[in-house]
Amino acid sequence: MSEQTAVSPRHNTLDTLLAWLPRILIGLALLAFIGYLVVYVIYAVQLFRFPFDYDQGEGFELMDTILFSRGEWPYRNNDVYPFYSSNYPPLFHVIIVPLVWLFGPQYWTGRLVSFLGTLVTAVAIGYAVQRVGKRWWISTISGLAFLASNYVYHVGPLFRQHMFMVMFETLAVVLLAVTYDREERDGRHHNKMLLGVMVLLLAAGYTKQLAYATVAAVFLFMFLRQPLRAIKWAVPFAAVTGLLFLWINWSTDGYWFLNTVTANINPFVPGQAEGLFRQWFRLHTVLTVTAVLYAIYQLYFERISPYTVWFGVAVVNSITAGKWGAGESYFATAIAASCILTGLLFSRALNWAQRHNADPAWTLTINHSPFTIKNFLGRHLYTAVLLLIPLLFLIQANKLFHMPTHTPALASIARALGKPTEVTIAPQTSCSAPRGPERIPYVDSAGVSLLGRPPNAQDTAAGEQITAAILAGDTAAFSEDAGFNLRAGRDVVTNPTQLLNLYNNNQVDLTEMLAMLDNQAFDTIILRAQFYPPPVLDSIGQQYETTELVQMNGFVYCIMRPRGSNPG
Amino acid sequence: MTKRQLGILFILAGTGASLASFALDLLGGGQFGGIGPAQQKALLAAGFVVLVGVTLLPLGDKPA
8 A cells, every 4th residue: 555644654553543443444444345346256256157048138149149240230120030130230240250250159258348348438437537547556446346236236237238338438438538637738729639529429329229319418528518519520420420320221221210319218117117216326425426526626616527427427427327228338428427426526536636635724722722623634634534435435335235145155245244244036927926035145235136046057957957948849939038049049039128129119010920920830938027918818818828937047948849739 | 609599598498308307298108197206306407597598698799
């Protein structure tokens, strides 16, 4: 620990305590956040080994990658067999294509890329704080705090494109800040760097549509600084984005627009948005309050930084987490921004305290009194701030608590921290009778979470059991998860949530699909959450019956066979 | 851009958002006859934005 505590060389107990206490607290804060990194890696490695869907959407993102690896677009006609289309932009999947060429259609490919993306984001956050604050431990914790967020932990190592979008967003905003700082220092424009920002924004947008908020934040910041320049850059940026959009739409006969725009117009659930906002604030209180305070300070007392604009826009945009199908990950951008603002404010506070330590303005002698609070603070201002900051980080670490407890060592750590070592949750059922609660070796301050518990050998065995059920028949299964068909080497048939979105927007013709179901054209139906549109569920209910229930990842899957058939 | 201009932008944005929420009513949006709960929250947020804008006005020509 290199921090100087500015305590006088006199060796009394108080001075020794004040010299060591900050170092101990900083060490503990670092330990806590490094601990979260270790937990994150444990979870990620377990997921890399798991060959089935952990989150329902993962298999469909793998399917998109497979289609790209064959040189095909995943934006297709949902009216005809296999009724499949993607609703996400292509970049994340295109980046994974070489891994699929090399290793085949494996879940770990996309999970690894997403996980590495979160690490890059954390490094970018740490760099953004370090280049201004120059306090290595604050910068380190700021970056690690992003990975320690329950939301980032849950989604980071999944085969989902969201966190990869956040990586591009973070890199874009950090590069924007570096560019403007350099331009102000050099007194000239650095357009090549700004071009880099635009490329990163384009990459974010073509990874996931939600990046529009960061695009808006960047141009809003540029508008605040130089309105004309912002417009000059916005026009070609919009043109390139639009031309790329039109090209993909033309190449896919309009299915790009249908599947990525029209099908994403989902109903807004106010209760879901409010619940997620409350949870986000409860879990990230220190990061959020600090970021808000710094934003207010900048708004009134100095120039507004790109990070403040980004944070403001990202928080407002997090309201979209209330859309059906959206969720906690929609807060990841706001969390990244809040980590940077928190690190910057803490670094500035510490630098300010060091400069003003023992400042005469902070000391006051009243009637030759040997001790007053003000004198004490004056002497130990820097030490006081140095105590406060790691303490706040520790409070934040405690609020974010999440830990798998499937090994004796992890369970012991949780116990030693005064946390529960397991939770009791009933498996999720939708197509079968409710089941009693079970002990789950995973604790999360976010509450009962479907994500976060590392999958285990039983989950893999359950996945293999469901795959075997498909292989017992001759056709692809009509399955809510793509992973079982992929494992069995059969076609991936439709994406239930995408189908439901299209159905709700009157953009799909189910005639062919319903005819196939009515004719029992599929040997196997696999339900998990019954996300299919009502007519599809009706047809399944009339033509198929449940023959087997298999529990995987806390979900009970219903394996259904055609009514009147003899499976044996 | 100055802090005052930013304040004016905030005031315009807040006022615009309030008007937009009423315009939605005129276009037949929403499930409530009067001011619904979501609209109430939106109006409060818009009012807050206007208030922030007003407090920025005295900061004058300081760069935003």
